[in-house]
Amino acid sequence: MNSVELLDQLIAFPTVSRDSNLSLIDWVEDYLCSFGARCRRTTNDEGSKANLFAAIGPEAPGGVVLSGHTDVVPTDDQDWHTDPFRLTEREGLLFGRGTSDMKGFAAVCLSRLAELNVSSMTQPLYLALSYDEEVGCLGIDRMVDDALHSGATPEFAIIGEPTSMRIVRAHKSINVFRTLVTGQAAHSSQPHRGAGAILAAARIIEHLDALGRQKRAEAGDSGCEPPWTTVQVGTIHGGTAVNILPSHCEFLWEYRGLPHEDPDSIVFAMQDYIAKEVLPDLKEFAPEASVETTPIARVPPLVPDPEARAERWVRELRGVREGGSGEVSFATEAGSFQRAGISSVVCGPGSIDQAHQPNEFINPAELERCETMIDDVCAYLCRS
Numbered sequence: 001m002n003s004v005e006l007l008d009q010l011i012a013f014p015t016v017s018r019d020s021n022l023s024l025i026d027w028v029e030d031y032l033c034s035f036g037a038r039c040r041r042t043t044n045d046e047g048s049k050a051n052l053f054a055a056i057g058p059e060a061p062g063g064v065v066l067s068g069h070t071d072v073v074p075t076d077d078q079d080w081h082t083d084p085f086r087l088t089e090r091e092g093l094l095f096g097r098g099t100s101d102m103k104g105f106a107a108v109c110l111s112r113l114a115e116l117n118v119s120s121m122t123q124p125l126y127l128a129l130s131y132d133e134e135v136g137c138l139g140i141d142r143m144v145d146d147a148l149h150s151g152a153t154p155e156f157a158i159i160g161e162p163t164s165m166r167i168v169r170a171h172k173s174i175n176v177f178r179t180l181v182t183g184q185a186a187h188s189s190q191p192h193r194g195a196g197a198i199l200a201a202a203r204i205i206e207h208l209d210a211l212g213r214q215k216r217a218e219a220g221d222s223g224c225e226p227p228w229t230t231v232q233v234g235t236i237h238g239g240t241a242v243n244i245l246p247s248h249c250e251f252l253w254e255y256r257g258l259p260h261e262d263p264d265s266i267v268f269a270m271q272d273y274i275a276k277e278v279l280p281d282l283k284e285f286a287p288e289a290s291v292e293t294t295p296i297a298r299v300p301p302l303v304p305d306p307e308a309r310a311e312r313w314v315r316e317l318r319g320v321r322e323g324g325s326g327e328v329s330f331a332t333e334a335g336s337f338q339r340a341g342i343s344s345v346v347c348g349p350g351s352i353d354q355a356h357q358p359n360e361f362i363n364p365a366e367l368e369r370c371e372t373m374i375d376d377v378c379a380y381l382c383r384s
């Protein structure tokens with residue numbers, strides 16, 4: 001099958017993150033087995049979703065990981081002109097959910113196996129397909145840990161997120177938290193007999209805003225857009241009536257940290273402020289009051305490799321476009337490979353402008369460009 005035929009197959013599995021991806025994984029595993037791949041699965045706690053890590057070629061040190069996620073974002077409430085889970089060609093473009101983000105890359109990788117002369121390989125090729133990337137990169141670490149445990153020691157990883165085939169060598173971290181302020185209910189005329197959770201939450205949120213403004217003031221010349229660490233509060237819930245001191249207030253917040261920044265710095269600064277400024281006031285008339293912050297998703301940044309090993313190597317591969325800043329604000333699974341000591345870059349077909357949009361498409365010329373890159377990866381793995 002060629003890459004368009006394979007993309008047609010992959011798009012037909014409606015692997016929205018909230019649903020299982022097992023039918024796609026089963027199909028891909030069968031396909032890979034026909035090329036003699038050695039496959040390993042890791043799953044979520046419920047066993048309803050799986051990562052697939054496939055090794056092709058010799059059991060040797062080194063090698064290259066080609067990595068992508070199998071899940072896609074929902075199409076609910078989007079105005080699609082075609083069936084999002086059926087690959088449809090219109091005016092030379094291929095439409096469907098996941099065409100750019102990022103089943104196109106997986107389809108290309110799978111299609112090139114037919115051209116790969118496995119017996120002449122001197123280093124292994126690894127294919128890493130994950131679950132739950134779109135909901136906070138929840139699956140990838142299990143796969144990377146298991147792959148290392150199995151003895152794989154890849155030299156490079158290419159994460160094929162849509163970058164229009166330009167190299168991305170750094171991106172921000174994503175850090176999502178839930179903060180629950182527990183005060184104590186009381187009549188609003190008697191604030192000295194309780195603790196209002198909403199006012200305490202407001203002080204914490206104001207401090208988060210101040211931290212964000214400070215980050216903006218310190219902005220350097222990062223290639224990320226915008227070139228500073230951003231802080232946001234996304235939801236807030238609390239209270240029952242205007243004349244009752246609210247016993248609870250919960251808010252969800254996040255920050256996206258610059259690649260070089262310690263991803264813990266903001267949450268530490270915020271907890272310090274809570275302990276010193278907010279909690280003493282909250283506990284004055286309500287000793288049981290508390291503030292709890294729990295992480296919901298932590299996606300590590302991709303930090304530029306000081307030796308630029310993967311970057312220099314990928315730059316030599318055909319199909320890779322010149323230019324681009326090399327740093328982006330969207331996060332990927334690359335940081336998980338980097339943390340495992342694998343020099344990693346992001347480079348894949350299609351545009352991030354299409355990702356998550358209605359009528360997502362990919363230009364087949366992008367797939368062809370990616371094919372030549374993967375062919376050069378395969379040639380690299382066959383060098384003696």
Ligand SMILES: [Zn+2]
Pocket residue numbers: 069101102133161162
């Ligand atoms: Zn993606």
